[in-house]
Amino acid sequence: MTFLSTxxxxxxxxxxxxxxxxxxxxxxxxxxxxxxxxxxxLPGGFVKRNETLEEAVKKGLFERTGxxxxxxxxxxxxxxxxxxxxxxxxxxxxxxxxxxxxxxxLLDRFLSIGYYALIDHEKVTLQPDAISDSxxxxxxxxxxxxxxxxxxxxxxxxQTLRENLDRxxxxxxxxxxxxxxxxxxxxxxxxxxxxxxxxxxxxxxxxMDILERHEKLFTGKSHKAPYLYSFKTQ
Amino acid sequence: MTFLSTxxxxxxxxxxxxxxxxxxxxxxxxxxxxxxxxxxxLPGGFVKRNETLEEAVKKGLFERTGxxxxxxxxxxxxxxxxxxxxxxxxxxxxxxxxxxxxxxxLLDRFLSIGYYALIDHEKVTLQPDAISDSxxxxxxxxxxxxxxxxxxxxxxxxQTLRENLDRxxxxxxxxxxxxxxxxxxxxxxxxxxxxxxxxxxxxxxxxMDILERHEKLFTGKSHKAPYLYSFKTQ
Numbered sequence: 036m037t038f039l040s041t042x043x044x045x046x047x048x049x050x051x052x053x054x055x056x057x058x059x060x061x062x063x064x065x066x067x068x069x070x071x072x073x074x075x076x077l078p079g080g081f082v083k084r085n086e087t088l089e090e091a092v093k094k095g096l097f098e099r100t101g102x103x104x105x106x107x108x109x110x111x112x113x114x115x116x117x118x119x120x121x122x123x124x125x126x127x128x129x130x131x132x133x134x135x136x137x138x139x140x141l142l143d144r145f146l147s148i149g150y151y152a153l154i155d156h157e158k159v160t161l162q163p164d165a166i167s168d169s170x171x172x173x174x175x176x177x178x179x180x181x182x183x184x185x186x187x188x189x190x191x192x193x194q195t196l197r198e199n200l201d202r203x204x205x206x207x208x209x210x211x212x213x214x215x216x217x218x219x220x221x222x223x224x225x226x227x228x229x230x231x232x233x234x235x236x237x238x239x240x241x242x243m244d245i246l247e248r249h250e251k252l253f254t255g256k257s258h259k260a261p262y263l264y265s266f267k268t269q
Numbered sequence: 270m271t272f273l274s275t276x277x278x279x280x281x282x283x284x285x286x287x288x289x290x291x292x293x294x295x296x297x298x299x300x301x302x303x304x305x306x307x308x309x310x311l312p313g314g315f316v317k318r319n320e321t322l323e324e325a326v327k328k329g330l331f332e333r334t335g336x337x338x339x340x341x342x343x344x345x346x347x348x349x350x351x352x353x354x355x356x357x358x359x360x361x362x363x364x365x366x367x368x369x370x371x372x373x374x375l376l377d378r379f380l381s382i383g384y385y386a387l388i389d390h391e392k393v394t395l396q397p398d399a400i401s402d403s404x405x406x407x408x409x410x411x412x413x414x415x416x417x418x419x420x421x422x423x424x425x426x427x428q429t430l431r432e433n434l435d436r437x438x439x440x441x442x443x444x445x446x447x448x449x450x451x452x453x454x455x456x457x458x459x460x461x462x463x464x465x466x467x468x469x470x471x472x473x474x475x476x477m478d479i480l481e482r483h484e485k486l487f488t489g490k491s492h493k494a495p496y497l498y499s500f501k502t503q
Contacts, residue, residue, distance in 0.1 A: 047279045048380055088348020088380060112346045112382050114322025146282055146322060146382075148346050198436070 039141060044081045046140040049147040050092050051079035051185065052107060053192035054100070055175075056156030057209035062175045062225035063156065064189065065100060067167035071130035074123075075179045077188060078170070079147065092150050100170055101162025106208075107150040110195040111188075118184040119144040127182075131165070147184075151192045153208035176228075196226055201243065213249060213263040216240065273375060278315045280374040283381040284326050285313035285419065286341060287426035288334070289409075290390030291443035296409045296459035297390065298423065299334060301401035305364035308357075309413045311422060312404070313381065326384050334404055335396025340442075341384040344429040345422075352418040353378040361416075365399070381418075385426045387442035409459075430460055435477065447483060447497040450474065 054065040066075045080095030082088055089107075096102055121142035128135045135141055156172065163170040173179065175193065180186065200223065209222050220236050240246060247267050251260040288299040300309045314329030316322055323341075330336055355376035362369045369375055390406065397404040407413065412423065434457065443456050454470050474480060481501050485494035 045281045045378065045380075047281055082348065082380075084378060085350070087350055088346065091348075109345060111343060112322065114316065114325075114382075116319070116321055144279065144318060146279075146316075148348075148380075202432070 039081070041140040043083050044140070045084055046143055047145055048082050049079055049145040050082070050088070050095065051077040051147050051149055051188055052092065052096050053077060053149065053151040053189055054096070054102070054105070055151060055153050055192075055196065055209070056159075056172060057222055057225060058156040058172070060221050060225060063172040064175060064178070065161070065170060066173050066179070066181070067099065067163060068169045068171070069127055069130060070168040072126055074127065074182050075173075075185075076167075076182045077185045088148065092148075096152075099164045099167070102154070102159055105152045105154055107152045110149050110151055111191050112146055112148045113184055113188060113191075114146040115184060116144075118147070120183055123182055131167075147188070149188050149192060151195065155209065155211070175225075193226075200226060213265050215252060215261040215263060217261065219264070273315065275374040277317050278374070279318055280377055281379055282316050283313055283379040284316070284322070284329065285311040285381050285383055285422055286326065286330050287311060287383065287385040287423055288330070288336070288339070289385065289387050289426075289430065289443070290393075290406060291456055291459060292390040292406070294455050294459060296456075297406040298409060298412070299395070299404060300407050300413070300415070301333065301397060302403045302405070303361055303364060304402040306360055308361065308416050309407075309419075310361075310401070310416045311419045322382065326382075330386075333398045333401070336388070336393055339386045339388055341386045342437075344383050344385055345425050346380055346382045347418055347422060347425075348380045349418060350378075352381065354417060357416055365401075381422070383422050383426060385429065389443065389445070410462075427460075434460060447499050449486060449495040449497060451495065453498070 052065075056063045056065070065078060067078055068075050078096060078099040080091065080099065082091040086094075092107055093105070096105055096107070121137075124142055125135065125137070128141070161170045175189075178186075178189065181189070210218055216237055219240065220231060220233065223236065224231055245267055246264045249263040249265065252263050254260050286299075290297045290299070299312060301312055302309050312330060312333040314325060314333065316325040320328070326341055327339070330339055330341070355371075358376055359369065359371070362375070395404045409423075409427065412420075414420065415423070444452055450471055453474065454465060454467065457470065458465055479501055480498045483497040483499065486497050488494050
């Protein structure tokens with residue numbers, strides 16, 4: 036991150052990204068860790084005066100994590116007063132050897148616009164930026180405590196994901212192009228945080244008329260081979 | 270509106286409200302008109318440093334329209350560069366006899382957080398504020414052209430309303446507590462902008478298990494009297 040002048044950036048406006056991935060039956064999100072403080076945070080950033088909000092969010096995610104070409108959906112803007120904690124920001128910058136003055140715009144109150152993304156966990160190479168020391172995937176069920184209101188931002192992202200699960204074909208983004216019904220069910224269960232009945236899940240998915248059925252997945256035991264599906268292109 | 274010091278307000282952050290009402294088969298929204306310019310705009314406002322975003326939006330809607338106790342839902346934050354048009358804001362304030370200096374924070378770039386509300390059109394008394402000269406309901410099909418990106422804000426609000434129509438029981442907020450199936454269908458048709466088939470609409474609504482059936486509406490022709498319904502409390 037180049038250093039952050041108020042001539043370049045819009046004060047009071049931040050964004051935070053909740054990046055979901057799915058691996059080995061678990062729903063995960065990306066967190067940055069600041070080793071010198073032991074604190075964890077969502078990857079986020081600020082908006083330059085001459086760029087759109089969307090441009091800033093895409094570029095910010097790339098700069099902080101190394102992730103390219105991620106499709107992000109805006110879900111909520113957070114504007115409480117509890118999220119205003121200048122001492123937290125001051126300590127993060129100090130601990131990363133970028134001390135800032137006490138009247139610096141980064142220590143003022145920010146609203147944060149929340150975005151979420153769904154990515155194929157296996158395909159990405161992660162790269163932390165200059166002020167955080169590491170970036171990694173964390174199970175949604177076992178998150179460390181996060182700075183400011185980032186816990187709330189994660190919970191709201193998860194709620195949005197659950198509400199949009201069918202409509203936005205969210206399961207598909209977390210799977211390979213072709214998948215079995217069992218694999219799709221595992222994604223649904225990880226997002227909803229509960230087990231589903233196999234027969235009613237299958238009936239519901241087929242009745243929605245969103246899946247295309249392909250050849251069977253060859254496993255050696257051909258009488259048990261499951262079908263492969265893809266999402267219909269709309 | 271008391272006048273607007275940068276000591277009191279967060280620069281760069283605005284909000285706009287799309288208030289939907291339903292009357293005589295038509296979906297309508299509330300617009301402010303600035304007579305001296307002939308311009309129309311959504312009711313909006315700014316966030317004070319010591320109040321939450323939600324508080325500002327509720328208070329702002331009250332101050333600009335006279336509407337009390339309206340339930341507002343956030344739907345999107347708008348951050349394009351096209352929406353930055355200082356000459357429009359300057360002219361509005363000049364024309365309302367509140368001229369502002371060319372370096373005033375109100376002429377800088379703003380992101381705007383969009384909210385929508387659904388209200389019972391018949392129950393409200395509207396009251397414009399000091400800088401706009403009138404406030405009135407306009408048919409969604411016959412809106413005048415709006416300032417800045419307010420046309421886009423309205424379209425995005427309408428899209429959100431359509432996507433959430435079943436899940437948020439939106440129809441119910443625009444109707445009296447008890448309503449006939451025909452009245453509910455009229456709300457759906459106005460929001461979706463298309464005619465629906467009576468039998469399949471009724472079948473779908475009943476299958477969702479969200480309606481409670483009450484006594485028939487007495488009309489004098491008892492063999493044709495329609496049932497009254499309400500939404501089940503959840």
